[in-house]
Amino acid sequence: NLSEIVGFYSFWAGAFNLALLSILIWTARWWADPRRGMDSGGMPARCLSAIFWTGVIGAMVFTGILASKRLSFGLAHDEDLSARRAIVGEYQLAKDGSVLPAKLRLRNTLFDYRKPTNHVLYSVLARSAWTAWGMFAHPEDWYIREWVIRFPAWLAGIFAVLALGVLVARLAGELAGVMSAWLLALHPWFLRYASEARGYSVLLLMAPVTLLVWLRATRENRWRWWLGLGACQFLVLWVYPAAIYILVVLNGLTAFW
Numbered sequence: 001n002l003s004e005i006v007g008f009y010s011f012w013a014g015a016f017n018l019a020l021l022s023i024l025i026w027t028a029r030w031w032a033d034p035r036r037g038m039d040s041g042g043m044p045a046r047c048l049s050a051i052f053w054t055g056v057i058g059a060m061v062f063t064g065i066l067a068s069k070r071l072s073f074g075l076a077h078d079e080d081l082s083a084r085r086a087i088v089g090e091y092q093l094a095k096d097g098s099v100l101p102a103k104l105r106l107r108n109t110l111f112d113y114r115k116p117t118n119h120v121l122y123s124v125l126a127r128s129a130w131t132a133w134g135m136f137a138h139p140e141d142w143y144i145r146e147w148v149i150r151f152p153a154w155l156a157g158i159f160a161v162l163a164l165g166v167l168v169a170r171l172a173g174e175l176a177g178v179m180s181a182w183l184l185a186l187h188p189w190f191l192r193y194a195s196e197a198r199g200y201s202v203l204l205l206m207a208p209v210t211l212l213v214w215l216r217a218t219r220e221n222r223w224r225w226w227l228g229l230g231a232c233q234f235l236v237l238w239v240y241p242a243a244i245y246i247l248v249v250l251n252g253l254t255a256f257w
Contacts, residue, residue: 048169048177055178056165059185063194064158070195071147071154078117079149079197085112086123087149087197088130119199121239125152126197146197153201157194160205161185167208170215199239206236207246214250218257 075083084090089104109123126149133148161181169177184190184204193200210232217225233247 048166049174052165052169052174052178056162056181059165059178059181060158060161062182063161063185063191064154067154067157067191067194070192071150073146073195075144075146075197081115081117082119082123082197083126083144083149085114086118086120087126088144116242119202119239121235122152122197122199122202125202126150128152150195150197153196153198154194156205157190157201160190160194160201160208163205163208163212167212167215170212203236203240203243206232206239207243210236210246210250214254218254 085104086109087104089108092103104127109118109127110120112118113120129148129151130145133145137145161184164184165177165181167177168180190201190204193204210229213225213228213232216222217229233251236243236247
């Protein structure tokens with residue numbers, strides 16, 4: 001059973017990753033150059049080379065092409081539940097047997113949290129995409145278009161590759177940035193999230209964006225970056241509250257620093 005295999009080996013995979021990260025942190029003094037990616041003023045270098053952008057854009061295109069293959073697949077259970085309760089609504093059967101178009105109140109999109117399937121920020125984006133599609137579709141065309149409500153996830157997945165590449169390039173150099181972008185683009189679970197009507201790809205976009213803003217805030221110490229950091233953290237929680245552990249660690253270390 002795949003779920004049992006994943007459940008058993010996830011612990012050992014996590015232990016291996018923890019050991020590997022501990023070794024990297026312990027040896028960072030020998031392989032990490034704090035001046036890498038900095039200009040003479042101690043700020044992150046603003047210009048990245050054409051080679052870097054070519055590599056990262058290539059990874060973005062790769063992600064977009066592969067993830068697009070699943071955009072029109074039927075909705076999975078959580079996608080279907082979210083579409084019915086928070087994005088599109090459910091079709092109603094009239095007394096005369098005719099089918100009425102789905103109608104959903106905005107408060108359902110924003111506040112319906114009977115089950116944690118409503119990733120609210122994503123539901124707002126997907127509902128906006130569905131509404132925009134309705135402006136161009138035929139008035140009698142009520143069929144669900146899976147790719148429409150998955151479109152924001154697809155876009156977020158593509159730009160998550162960019163955000164991670166830029167973040168790592170700022171911290172460890174352009175080569176590491178390009179490698180990280182491609183490692184993310186090749187990850188099968190990431191490709192799934194980039195073609196699924198859920199908030200995970202938005203979270204994977206917001207995590208590196210939050211860290212990029214955090215870098216600017218800690219290095220420049222300007223209100224605009226600290227306010228931007230607060231806004232990013234709000235969006236992270238709005239799309240997936242269970243990601244609070246990322247922010248607890250980040251804010252705790254920042255306060256200590």
